[in-house]
Amino acid sequence: MATPRFDIIGQAIADASRTRMLCELMEGRAFTNKELASAAGVTPQTASAHLRLLQDAGLVVAEKRGRCVFHRLSGPEVAHTLEQLAAIAPMDSLYRAQRRKAGGLAEVRSCYDHLAGPLAVALADALIARGHLREEAGGFHPVAGAVWAGLGVTVPEHVGRTPFARPCMDWTERRLHIAGPMGRQILTHALEAGWLRRPVRGRGLEVTAPGHRALHEMLGLGGVLARGTTSKSCEEA
């Protein structure tokens, strides 16, 4: 039988520098060579070679704008597959300690096109606990209600073939949160409504004061948000 060439993908993700770049890119935004080089802790020329390799493997696409080259993941399938991969990969040993230090829902981030991290997990949990979301046959199914409008989600009339609220395994929490069209709508709305914003400096997302209020009033998430009100820096050695 013809073997699938996943050794090419393996080759691409076999290096720690490239892994760090991919983690950065998982956020969904496009990054320049320089940014990714600094994230990986290597010089620009080394990063350039890495990005070329990732491009050849089909994981990343580049777009030239002016004198800058922007790199981003080539598609949602790639982000999804990497998430899946991370779920079976051993976690960096520093993780637990760092997480405790950060505390609560401090770490808020996006995963390609939807919200991820502790807040996203808590959000999904709250929606399930309050009966707005059912977990069934490996999928999330929204129950008609007022919350959805409040979260900026328009629930489709009929269930289609593709999942509207796809469960996504969070690679740090190892628990499910909401991806798919619904996840995208929630993140888009949260940014547009000013609940979240991208910090000027550093990665991740910040929960604003109105964001706190909205999440507390709609889902009682105030308590969980108490300990960490801002995105922690994601930097490490």
Place this chain on the structure above:
Amino acid sequence: MATPRFDIIGQAIADASRTRMLCELMEGRAFTNKELASAAGVTPQTASAHLRLLQDAGLVVAEKRGRCVFHRLSGPEVAHTLEQLAAIAPMDSLYRAQRRKAGGLAEVRSCYDHLAGPLAVALADALIARGHLREEAGGFHPVAGAVWAGLGVTVPEHVGRTPFARPCMDWTERRLHIAGPMGRQILTHALEAGWLRRPVRGRGLEVTAPGHRALHEMLGLGGVLARGTTSKSCEEA
């Protein structure tokens, strides 16, 4: 943020020899060092080193029985993730030519614990076309009926949290077939009923004469089975 160490997984699948071993192991059975060495085209001592690495990465577990050591994938998540990976990986260029030569549903194989390959895809298609299976919200949902008993499937009363009939992307067909508990039941029943059997020599599965009859009578799959009645050899350079 602590990065997930999927570079460890990447390292493990970055080599073509290990990829070939993993493809072999995807069948779901346990293999000896020697068998995997021959599948990868390397000497036993090289295979030994590879398997040690795969073990350290957590993809494979070894079990010693007598003077033989049997290796198998460490779990369904691994098989599932590898499938997913294969779906975004470029396919070996030899594939199309080989597939044409083989023709029809000649290539029948198992994917960890369920049926895969063209036959599995055709099976899922037929079940959907005849209204026995609905594709909805990213999942397969069985409709109560007589076919299920005929296929050796007991449909659960209530839908649970975990999927009963999980869609699985076939890495050669790039189309969906049935995995999850239902997939396992179908394969188990097909083997017990003598519809399929493992060939004495070589890999894959063979469709027996009773198997042909059953698939034809229940799902009209006779036509598709016509061109290839036996498992083709999966050997290549």
Place this chain on the structure above:
DNA sequence: CAAAGGCTTCGCCCCGCACCGAAGTCTTTG
């Protein structure tokens, strides 16, 4: 046009590892 900034190409070093042959360990078989 010159200078500056972002990126890539080139050349080089060096580490890691895939590979095999030979030898060693352990188990089964005669």
Place this chain on the structure above:
DNA sequence: CAAAGACTTCGGTGCGGGGCGAAGCCTTTG
């Protein structure tokens, strides 16, 4: 106990590729 078989360990070789400095290309800015 000796022989055979399956696997592993060890030693050595050669290739691939990650890393950086220096130089070159292209675009923007003064």
